[in-house]
Amino acid sequence: MGTSYTALFRQIEILRAIPDKPGCYIATGTIQTVLQGKGFNVKTRTLPRF
Secondary structure (H helix, E strand, C coil): CCCCHHHHHHHHHHHHHCCCCCCCCCCHHHHHHHHHHCCCCCCCCHHHHC
């Protein structure tokens, strides 16, 4: 059984991109851009599934 550290690190970066202030929102496209800047290629449909 293999461990996918890439998926784990991608999920951590998604959580870091989400604002922690109540009432603040971020678009999935913005999260996708942040992830691409960090070297993760993620489809837009993958983000809402997270």
